């Protein structure tokens with residue numbers, strides 16, 4: 001008996017020793033200084049301001065597409081970036097999607113794609129009075145550039161063109177071919193990017209780096225970490241919507257029966273909201289946690305993150321608490337539309353609900369279906385796929401790939417003391433199409449604590465604009 005106690009005691013001591021050693025040896029990296037950024041010119045600021053003033057809104061109905069505005073935007077590009085238009089042949093695909101090709105001197109290297117979209121979501125008429133600037137004014141004040149689209153995603157498009165124009169003016173010639181690809185419908189169908197990739201496939205083209213919008217820099221998400229964190233998107237969640245239909249004979253509301261279609265559906269939805277799909281730490285999130293672990297000022301958090309081999313379950317539970325981090329560790333499911341009833345004195349025969357799911361890499365639409373079926377466990381509810389749009393989670397880009405490393409190196413050059421880590425994208429971007437033609441898809445723009453996406457007061461720090469142009473300039477220069 002005594003021997004057993006001594007043995008268990010020894011094991012516990014060893015575990016404690018390993019945990020403490022791993023925690024203490026996990027020291028933050030040395031401070032590192034970024035390079036001096038190229039200055040931002042007034043001309044660059046004017047270009048961004050002008051880009052915002054051209055109202056390239058994406059319509060809900062493709063028939064309402066405003067061709068005149070998109071042509072005005074094309075003219076603006078041609079006028080503002082003469083060297084790009086003189087030296088980089090442009091291919092127009094499906095009217096308003098552009099591919100500019102900057103031929104490299106070594107065609108044996110697979111090209112790099114810098115991409116963005118220039119359509120923007122509409123500004124809600126009722127919300128205009130809440131803005132602190134004219135939504136399509138392109139105003140520059142209080143250190144920001146204001147307006148719909150300045151973040152999403154004219155920041156990328158205009159910065160890419162500013163960088164290319166400046167490099168061309170210096171006579172720069174890349175070794176690796178660079179393609180600049182711009183889409184006109186990311187906020188609606190994304191058909192433009194699909195058509196562009198189809199065009200590339202028809203030419204058997206592949207790319208070793210594709211950089212699109214997505215990940216950003218944060219200095220306020222984690223209170224216990226004092227350094228900026230640059231999250232590089234390396235993969236996207238999948239997407240599926242299911243329709244639940246409850247059916248039972250309705251009738252006059254003056255003589256209700258025990259159960260109605262609404263009751264059945266409500267019970268099913270309640271079951272579904274009570275339970276979540278199982279959580280797990282997928283590779284990029286694990287790497288993210290490992291990379292930030294040395295920098296946390298919370299000792300208990302540092303112990304847990306430095307010893308995921310022992311505390312993985314506790315860490316997952318912790319991440320599950322906030323919606324933004326819960327979405328990183330599991331497939332989420334939420335009802336988005338509920339329909340039933342036609343009159344206040346009629347018990348309806350049908351009740352339907354649409355439930356939207358964002359799928360974690362490693363799982364499928366079928367896994368979501370099976371979970372929903374098992375959780376609801378009611379044969380009175382029919383479950384079908386809503387077939388407007390559905391996609392599997394994307395593969396994830398390796399952090400040891402040339403693509404990740406090139407972007408990581410550039411971020412280190414433009415941000416002081418930055419922690420660079422991979423991240424999972426919970427929403428979808430145009431770049432998901434490019435997974436078919438590249439193993440190096442990366443989602444990142446060097447914008448800090450961005451606010452106003454799709455909402456009011458969309459704005460970008462002028463200093464972030466400068467970072468963006470420098471980011472693309474360095475990516476272009478790295479192709480030498």
Ligand SMILES: [Zn+2]
Pocket residue numbers: 117152153186213
């Ligand atoms: Zn976007």
